Amino acid sequence: MPNKLVEQEAKRRVMEDLLNALLAEELLDGLQMLTPSACDELAESYDVFAAAWNLLCSEAAATDKAGAGADLAGALIGLWRLDGAGTAVVFGLRRSVVQRWRCTPEAVVAASVVDGRARLLSPPELMRLVADSHAEAAGIHPEGTAVFIDMLQQTVAQIAWSMERSHPYSALLSLPPDRALLSLERYAAGRDRPFHPVAKAKLGWERDECGRFTAEAGQPIRLRWMAVRRDRLLSGDDAANVLPQSLLLSAVEQQELEKELTQRGLNGTHIVLPVHPWQMEAMLPQRLRPELDSGVCVPLDIEAGTFYATSSVRSLMSLDDEPSRHVKLPLGIRSLGGLRYLSAIKMMNGVRAEGLLRQARQLDPVLNERLYLCEEGRWWALKPQDNDLFADDPRHLSALIRTYPAELMSDNRKRLVPMSALAADSRQALLLAEWLQLRGLPNTAEAALELFREIAETFGELSLRLLRFGLVPEAHGQNAVLVLQEGRVCGLLLRDHDALRVHVPWLHAEGLADPEYLLRPGVPNSLYHDSPPQLIAFFQMLGIHVNLFSIMDSLSNAYSLSEERMWTELKEALQTALKRAALPELQEAVISSCLFKDESWPWKQVVRPLLAQTAKVPGSMPYGKGEMPNPLRAARLEEVPYAAH
Structure with missing residues (x-):
C-alpha cells in the first residue's frame, strides 16, 4: 500500500x-x-x-x-x-x-x-x-490534554509504521502450537486494545524502536542481564530455589553467563535478572544511578536468550527449547496512559490472585476441566533501599517468568488463540475465515455466528462460574486466550492475574479467604468491590464490551451483520451460559438482573480519564466509568427524527 x-x-x-x-x-x-x-x-x-x-x-x-x-x-x-x-x-x-x-x-x-x-x-x-x-x-487538565493530543499524533504515525511492516494473512492455525501462538500475538498487535484511540502509541519509542521491539515487527530480541546483589532482591516463593537463567537460557548460554559472573567476582554475591535491551540502555542508567554507582546492580556485557515480543510488548516469548515459558519485563514507555514498569507489589498480588483462581478450580469440576491458568509465581524484583514497595525507580528492574500449561503447548491438536486476535481485523475477519475452513464450515454469516456462539457460550459460562466465587479476572482480549482442540473451543486460558477483582462476601460464602491484596494506603483501588453489581461491572466492561463486543464488531463489518443481530446472539449465548453455570439462587438473580434486566450498563471510559491526568503518570491504564443503556435489553433501534440532541 x-x-x-x-x-x-x-x-x-x-x-x-x-x-x-x-x-x-x-x-x-x-x-x-x-x-x-x-x-x-x-x-x-x-x-x-x-x-x-x-x-x-x-x-x-x-x-x-x-x-x-x-x-x-x-x-x-x-x-x-x-x-x-x-x-x-x-x-x-x-x-x-x-x-x-x-x-x-x-x-x-x-x-x-x-x-x-x-x-x-x-x-x-x-x-x-x-x-x-x-x-x-472540571476533571480536564491542560497536562492531560496536551499529552493526549500528542498521543493521538503518535498513534497515527505508529499505526502507519505497523501497516508498512504488515504481511498478507497466511494460515496461522495450521502452524505448530508455539509458532501459532506467536503469530496470533503479532496479528492481534495490529489493532492492540480495541476502541481505544491511542492504544498503539508507545510514548518513548520512535520508528526505529517500533521496528525492533513491537510484536508486529517480528524481530528477535536478545536479552540483556543485570547482576543484583542478593540482599537487595525480592522474589516470589516459587523462585526461591531457582535462578532466572536456568529457566530462560540453554545450557551453553548459562555457562557463558556464569563465566562472566566469575570473571567479575560476582558469583555467589549477585543474582542475574533478564533485562529488555531498550530498558538497559535507555532507562536504567538514569533510574538506578545510586545502585549502579555502589555495585548493587552491575550490568553484564553478555547478550543471551533470543525472544520475541507478544502483543503486550513487555511480555516476550521464546521459540527455542522452552516455548511454554514467557518472560515479562518492565519498560519505561508510556502506553494506554500508564508506564509499563513491573512492580513487586503487582507480582505479589498476582500470586495471591492466582492462588484464589486455583482454589476455585478445585471447587468446580467444569472450571477444573476447562479453565487453564498460567503459573506466575516465579518473579524477582529490585528491593527498594528504604523498603518502600511503591517507590518508582525500583519498579524498572524486575522480571516475571510466566509458564503456560505444558499440555497446551505440547499437544499438536490444540491451539491457543488470544481473543484479541479475533478482533484484530475490524473489516475482514481473516482469522475467523481460516477457523471456519478448519472446521469444514462455509465462510458465511450464519457459519460465523455459529462460531461466535461457541466462543461466547464458553467464555460466558466460565466467567459466570468464577463470578459465583466473587471473582472477575481482567478478561479483556489480550489476557483471555481460547483453547481450541481440533478447531473446537474446549477451554479458556487466563494470564496476567494481578488485576483479579473480588467481592469478599461471595468468597467467604464458598469457603475462600480474602486474598489480602497489598494496596497503597489512601489510594482508591479497583480490586475490592463492596457490592456484587460493582464487581459484575468489570465483567460487563472488560469481558463483554472490550472483549466480546470487539469480536462482534469485526464480524458485523466482515459479514454485513447488524449490531442488533450481534447483541441478540450474545444475549442468547449468555442466557445459555447462565443456565449451564447452574449458579446458586442468590448469585444467579443478581447476575441476571445486571446483565438482562437493569436499564443501565457500565461503560469503560477511555478519553476522560486521560484528559484528567496530571504530571504524575500511573503504572496502569487510568480508569473511568460511565453508563449507557443496557444493550442486552435493546429490542429494536428507534427511528430518530431530525432533532437537536
Missing part, C-alpha cells in the same frame, strides 16, 4: 475510535443530528456550514466511488458547531445499540471556518477543538 494510503488509513482508524469515544463519553457538547435534506436546507443559509457540508459530501462520494460503500443518504449527520469561533464540524453518524450514536466507518470529519474555507480534520485537530470547548470543565 502506498505511503499516502497508509497514512490515510491510519488516520481513519484513529478518528473512528476517537469520534466514537467522544460520542459515548458526551464530550461533544451541543451536538445536533440532522438528516441530509436538513443539511441541504441549512447550507442555503449558513456559508460556514455549507463549506463543511459540501466537503463531507464530496469525500463520501469519492469513498463510495473507491468501493468503500460510504453513503450519506442513509445516515444522519452530526453537526457540532462552535459558534464563538465561527467553526462548523460535520461527520456521518449511525444509530447503535452500545451507545446512541457511532460514527460511520469511513470516519471523515470536515470543518470550516468563518472565511468559508473547509478542510478535513485530523484526530489531533479535532481533539484540540474539543479540548478548547471544555477549557474550564
